[in-house]
């Protein structure tokens with residue numbers, strides 16, 4: 001589904017991603033871990049199409065399409081979703097109108113008619129319940145005045161609404177208490193099936209108790225330096241990142 | 253045609269105007285008017301050298317030689333109904349070229365008088381040095397006065413629609429209106445101008461509103477009259493004790509629009525509110541000059557004007573707050589926020605505070621900004637294309653003022669007008 005090959009990306013002449021390789025197949029969950037500043041959010045942003053980055057080398061195929069050729073909105077309509085680490089507030093745009101615009105843009109892209117109002121209403125209620133969001137929030141402006149936890153739940157709610165093929169979660173767990181973490185994880189798990197896939201970026205192993213990954217990768221200084229199964233996450237939790245840094249030093 | 257030449261022609265046309273007044277040329281009303289016509293000799297159209305007209309000129313409108321109208325014009329009511337605001341119940345007062353044409357049955361407690369109905373009414377210029385006020389009174393064919401009796405709560409809005417007929421030529425029409433709201437009365441007015449025909453129209457309005465003790469007046473002004481329509485408006489509001497007056501002006505289309513709104517808080521415990529939204533494109537120009545004059549203690553004024561400027565449009569906001577020495581415990585707030593969505597649009601914004609009292613709370617601020625890139629990216633990352641994302645954000649910005657205006661049924665009309673202007677449909 002997603003095939004990243006030797007991806008290099010830089011900002012203002014500083015190379016941040018230095019040759020990323022990653023293969024994600026339908027039905028899989030990949031976790032990407034790594035110390036702060038290693039390039040996790042950059043990778044997510046590049047995949048979502050933020051244009052602050054210069055891609056100097058490499059390729060990204062998404063379901064057979066050259067992802068890097070698409071605009072952010074086309075990527076979304078093709079089924080890519082990024083749950084932001086820091087979701088922005090958009091005063092004056094209600095969650096309902098926002099979601100209506102997103103869903104209908106996607107449907108139009110795929111040659112479908114706009115969703116019928118009653119279907120939309122039913123869907124929006126169902127999905128809000130999935131992440132335990134008060135229906136009242138649907139009338140409020142996108143993320144405006146939301147607590148950190150509510151913003152993260154809103155990201156998962158949007159993901160549930162858009163039913164992407166690939167969901168990328170950028171530190172959705174950070175700042176969540178254990179109850180909110182369970183809610184978010186349950187939401188994601190409910191969306192999992194054999195056709196879609198998730199890339200879960202996280203700092204902490206904690207989340208991976210709830211969203212159990214098939215693969216764990218360590219991103220360090222712009223490269224994936226180690227990959228393994230879920231036991232790698234436990235090992236990282238126990239020993240921190242230093243041993244990986246040490247492992248790498250002789251080679252450099 | 254220079255403004256000077258235009259004025260000279262205007263003076264020359266006065267005799268013709270007088271002769272056309274249906275045998276009433278020697279009425280007191282016309283005699284008074286003639287004095288103002290004579291003072292035009294000493295007045296000139298303002299240029300950029302006038303402090304109050306630094307950024308606004310009517311040159312491009314006057315160049316099209318809008319001809320002063322001498323009489324009413326038949327109204328095409330079918331056309332008017334089609335171009336009206338549907339889904340809202342109002343008491344309609346219809347003017348044709350500023351002259352009373354017809355009005356609905358008035359609710360109890362509301363009366364209407366007009367010079368054309370034989371009543372002695374007129375609004376004289378407040379500022380005798382102002383050429384537009386002088387022209388208004390000199391070339392006014394009619395004058396209308398609406399009175400709301402004390403203790404009357406008018407259940408539905410009163411809509412004053414001025415229909416200009418620019419079918420055959422460019423026109424210049426005067427609107428002379430007085431509104432008197434009695435003690436404890438409550439009323440909502442909607443003011444609108446609509447031009448028929450392809451030629452230039454210029455409307456010059458002089459409105460005086462008196463708000464008596466404890467009355468509550470809401471006043472909506474809808475300026476959505478197309479690219480060939482210009483207007484100059486002088487609105488003077490005088491408030492008595494415990495009254496609340498709120499003005500909402502929506503400038504959604506027009507060639508050159510200049511609004512002067514002056515609210516005088518003449519007694520204690522009054523509240524004056526001013527809200528404005530201007531949404532400009534092409535070469536449209538909108539200039540809002542507002543004054544709120546705090547004369548006595550314990551009064552409050554709130555002002556929020558928001559503007560969205562696209563294309564080569566230009567906007568002006570000039571908001572003055574006066575707090576006189578006696579006006580202790582004044583609360584005065586003013587904000588002007590602008591979104592420039594094109595590199596070629598400009599806004600000149602200037603708050604002016606003159607405060608002589610010492611125990612006051614005053615705040616003001618203005619912002620000029622572009623659309624937020626982070627917000628745009630967020631919307632796009634959910635599948636919304638750039639143009640729609642921009643429109644959605646502009647819509648959101650503008651909606652704050654739409655939500656403030658009190659006529660629920662007008663919301664849809666306003667949102668549709670905004671969407672149409674942004675060429676964007678939310679559904």
Ligand SMILES: Nc1ncnc2c1ncn2[C@@H]1O[C@H](COP(=O)(O)OP(=O)(O)O)[C@@H](O)[C@H]1O
Nearest residue numbers: 011016034035036037038039040041042043052
């Ligand atoms: N837009 C940007 N401009 C400049 N530097 C950036 C930008 N985005 C990321 N960086 C830098 O790239 C590095 C990786 O950042 P980031 O991808 O956010 O790391 P992580 O998410 O793993 O903590 C950091 O050193 C950060 O300062």
Ligand SMILES: [Mg+2]
Nearest residue numbers: 040041085171
């Ligand atoms: Mg990050």
